[in-house]
Amino acid sequence: MNDLNLAIVSAGKHRLDAFGRILASTNRRLQVTAIECAPQRLGAITTQLSADILIVDCQDNDEAALSAALLALEQIGMQHPGMAIVLLHHGQSPDFLIRAMRAGVREVLAPDADIAALDAAIGRIAAKAGKTGTQNGNSGKVLAFASCKGGSGATFLAANLGYALAAQGNARVALFDLNLQFGDAALYLSDDKPAATIADVVQNISRLDEAFLKANMMQARPGFDILAAPADPAFGLEIKPEHVDALITLASRHYDYVILDTGRNLDALTIRALDHADTIFAVMQASLPFVRGAKRMLGIFGSLEYPAQKIELVVNRFQKDGALGIKDLEAACKTAIRRTVAHHAEAAEAAANQGIAVMKLAGGSPIARSLEAWAADLLGKAPAEETSWFNRILKRA
Numbered sequence: 001m002n003d004l005n006l007a008i009v010s011a012g013k014h015r016l017d018a019f020g021r022i023l024a025s026t027n028r029r030l031q032v033t034a035i036e037c038a039p040q041r042l043g044a045i046t047t048q049l050s051a052d053i054l055i056v057d058c059q060d061n062d063e064a065a066l067s068a069a070l071l072a073l074e075q076i077g078m079q080h081p082g083m084a085i086v087l088l089h090h091g092q093s094p095d096f097l098i099r100a101m102r103a104g105v106r107e108v109l110a111p112d113a114d115i116a117a118l119d120a121a122i123g124r125i126a127a128k129a130g131k132t133g134t135q136n137g138n139s140g141k142v143l144a145f146a147s148c149k150g151g152s153g154a155t156f157l158a159a160n161l162g163y164a165l166a167a168q169g170n171a172r173v174a175l176f177d178l179n180l181q182f183g184d185a186a187l188y189l190s191d192d193k194p195a196a197t198i199a200d201v202v203q204n205i206s207r208l209d210e211a212f213l214k215a216n217m218m219q220a221r222p223g224f225d226i227l228a229a230p231a232d233p234a235f236g237l238e239i240k241p242e243h244v245d246a247l248i249t250l251a252s253r254h255y256d257y258v259i260l261d262t263g264r265n266l267d268a269l270t271i272r273a274l275d276h277a278d279t280i281f282a283v284m285q286a287s288l289p290f291v292r293g294a295k296r297m298l299g300i301f302g303s304l305e306y307p308a309q310k311i312e313l314v315v316n317r318f319q320k321d322g323a324l325g326i327k328d329l330e331a332a333c334k335t336a337i338r339r340t341v342a343h344h345a346e347a348a349e350a351a352a353n354q355g356i357a358v359m360k361l362a363g364g365s366p367i368a369r370s371l372e373a374w375a376a377d378l379l380g381k382a383p384a385e386e387t388s389w390f391n392r393i394l395k396r397a
Contacts, residue, residue, distance in 0.1 A: 052083065087105045
């Protein structure tokens, strides 16, 4: 998209002038309309708005005014479904982000957002409007793992699927541990302490290129590199959404698959990572607490306007004779379930405790076979055990 129509709304004329100067300094072709209006009063001029992107400057801390502003934005979104809404507000908590998303807001930026932040947001919206699929436009597939509830096993699956892709298809795979406070993805594949983490990369973000990124990653096996989470949760606070943008964009140029382990926290950084994903694997188990978590997560993804084909529910530790079957889960979640991973506690626990990929430690186990089939599906080929004519004959016997 080369030409973009922007409308900026603020209660202060000096703020409108400042944003006008910022946007004028970008390299984009923009047509900007400034509207002096309090955000909570936007409902009165809803029909007058016409833009590709609506930027709303909302600095009011009063709950009633904020609620009125979000209600007005929701009405605007319904009347102008093709218009992307960017909200400038200091609120960045998960609860506030969910409220904003449900009101139809596409991006929430800080009120003092600079030219780089605004330009990046406009670029993301323009990319989404101009094409489908991954936001970075490069060849590498971005796969995100999100846990519907704590203890789902999403990190185990992310790490072991990455191993399966690299082992089975000779694919180049990168795993980013974006669970910045409690991430431990590297421990599922090695008992060695990572020499560097994502925090080390971010502290030297100006040096970011392929060589620098790989130098800060640990190798789980040839073709499979891991960027570990910070050892100290405090360092995770230094990592910003724009850092995630840069890392994923770079990695997708040099890897066939970029796997993101996002954990359960829903914040601006996680949402930015999920925006990049070609596919989001929402991991659950066959129990009612996980069903409730899955329904909430699917609702949030709907608020983010993610297309249905971008989301895949994955049932981990699945047992065919369990209390809840696939049809039960599909009826409860109101969506199809295409992926299950077999339950095999002995193999999973042994692999996790020893820091060895389950395919390497227990290659014939049901869980390893599930991961091999998953990797084969992503690679677009039959699982290794199905490629042998002799094996197929044995299966029929």
